[in-house]
Amino acid sequence: MNNPIYTVMTFSLFDKLGTKNSRVIGFYHNFENADESVKTNSCDINEYSYDYALVEKVNPGFYPKATVMQYYKFNYDKHIYEPIVAPKELDMVCNFTIG
Numbered sequence: 059m060n061n062p063i064y065t066v067m068t069f070s071l072f073d074k075l076g077t078k079n080s081r082v083i084g085f086y087h088n089f090e091n092a093d094e095s096v097k098t099n100s101c102d103i104n105e106y107s108y109d110y111a112l113v114e115k116v117n118p119g120f121y122p123k124a125t126v127m128q129y130y131k132f133n134y135d136k137h138i139y140e141p142i143v144a145p146k147e148l149d150m151v152c153n154f155t156i157g
Contacts, residue, residue: 062117064092065155068108074147082155089126096130096139104132111139114155121157
């Protein structure tokens with residue numbers, strides 16, 4: 059049975075080699091809950107340090123390939139994360155959270 063999880067990672071910077079100052083802060087069993095928690099900055103995941111967030115869909119097993127990757131950027135005026143298109147520097151990178 060395939061029961062994916064949706065991991066949530068916050069990070070400060072990125073370049074063509076990946077992310078900087080990152081941490082996986084948790085997971086959900088569906089995208090909607092992960093997305094809502096990130097967008098609303100639940101538990102202050104921004105911490106005035108993490109300008110970006112990522113939700114990845116991860117299937118069970120070793121070295122799984124992330125099939126959903128939604129990036130977010132923090133809007134300091136509104137105090138929320140807003141969905142963004144994947145940064146071009148990270149376009150060819152996947153499996154940030156597990157694998």
